[in-house]
Amino acid sequence: MAPAAAAASPAAQPTPPSLSLPPSQFARLQPHAYLLAHLSPPAASNHPSIRANGRAPSQFRVTSANTGSLTHTNGSAVVRVGETAAVCGVRAELLHTEDIASWSVTQPSAGSANKRRKLVDPTLKASETVGDSSEDTYDEDESHIEDLNLLVPNLSLSTGCAPGFIPGAPPSALAQSLSQQILSLLHSTRLVRADDLRIWYQPPNLGPEDLERHNESEQMDVDADEGEKNREIKAFWVLYIDVMIISLAGNPFDAAWASVLAALRDTKLPRAWWDIDNETVVCSDAVSDARKLTLRGMPVASSFCVFEADAAAGWRAVILPDAEEERKIAEDNRKGAQRRWILADPDGYEEGLSQERACIVVDKKGGNGKTVIVKMEKNGGWAIDSRELRQLVDISSQRWDHVRQILEQC
């Protein structure tokens, strides 16, 4: 006891030269109070309510994107959202149908497959295809991607991207759930067309009555239907979508999804055909033959977090008001511990101080630019309800315009 006290007293003895701490120290020691002081400045000081990183509550970080950086991939992109950076590479590999164990059993006759296929006419616009014939084409068109796992996204955080993640460690729970989120968003938005991934084979028509139908398979019309009957799928492209978060400063999902989207927009698949003599799939070397994927829409993710003035609101059961009572308190009239802010695109510092998250993925379809929500998540609290979600969807659709500009320029 005595040595401990003796050791403590000299440490306490020299008083610091001044009682003021530099802001960076204060931010580390009292993170919650630091952010709160920024967001609710004293009325006298005439400062605007601003986040500790200098952004307004609904302001996103500066975003930049660059595609085609990796030469050994079919498509790649680097997306930076502030200090968070994600690299995504898309690699295409061939999957022969003869390597799929259940292929010959599960496939319906080629004729019905072709009838279905006609509904996904590539000349139609993406929006029209999704809007009009999604019901009819769903089974044939998309079940291949899901059943055969033609899209394989993986996200890696073990790159030394942040102090909490050790390089070379097994994938953390966060990395795994981000991979799952990307995969399930790819499936639910049906972003990639299964038709782009199919490699067809049209056996030559040897019958005498088919002589006039030797035009190429793109020019399908009703007359060609009988000739199309023998067409069969010989192989699929499997897209391996690998995302590396090389720097993590909060909000990994937005950056990762934007990089996946940019990389898929950049992806070119070589022209491939079935070579009957060698019984294998042959790809063309020529870059001019390669074609880009035609994606359905452009869903953009926006994430938010809720910062609450009262750090203890979650566990003090007594003060929890009913939802109805709470709704009556208008957002401007909230004071003291009731105040809360919804912060767009949280950085790592803000993520550590908030429990409630929301993520909204929106797309705009057609000429009228109507906002369609593709995915909406909120979890971890009760500050966000219908009214707040409505505002967040508005912010997300503004963000969509912004991200579209960035992705179209890169």
Next chain:
Amino acid sequence: MVGPNVTLTPLSRADGSASYQCPSTGSNILGSVNAPVELPGRRDALKPEEATVEVFVKPGTAPAGVGERYVEGIIKTMISRLILGREKGYPRRGVVITLAIVGGQPARRGDSYLTLLPALLNTSLLALLSASVPMSMTFSATSLAVTSTGDILREPTAEVANSAASVHVLAFSSKGHLLLNESQGAFDLDTWDNVRERALAICRGTASFGSDGDVTMTVDVDGQPLEGAIREAVEDQVHRDYAWSIDAV
């Protein structure tokens, strides 16, 4: 609509447990809760003033994969906000929730898990109640599918969810807060408002609504609100457990 089939404390060795069967999806979940338990020294147990919540989801037929990690994260975020982790005996300790999917359709790779999520959430609530873990409020969760024609279907099976335009999972607290929303598939906010209203009616009944003809009709379809069913199951169990003391009076 038939209410869920609930058994409280079916496992004798765990601190608390519950089994929950959803009649419409057929999913059957067995959940156990151990709390408070000592966790081994962990790097990620960062908050020394609060309990650490751990959730494990075990699919019935396969080892857990990334889908389970994701759904574990959702359950953990939601529940850790409700557990009073600063009560006596809880800080620096763990609340371990294990949920085994015993019956129903297994989820495939890349599946959203949304059809199973409400059953998993309701099971974990019942198991937490059975283990007497202090919580700030209870909740009830449900899933809804919106078909391409705009019909709202309650608790869809995996096939229905696959062909639906959008699938939504919502959880409401016992005080009426929207605790969780997971929506997937294309929809707009007006659709979502209808979904929210319907989900609120399923979870908490329609006490908060006026005498609208349409709303009263959905009440008949939905039967007893979920929260009431959960409350009743717990009341019955408490009544059975304390029968000796009630009889003695």
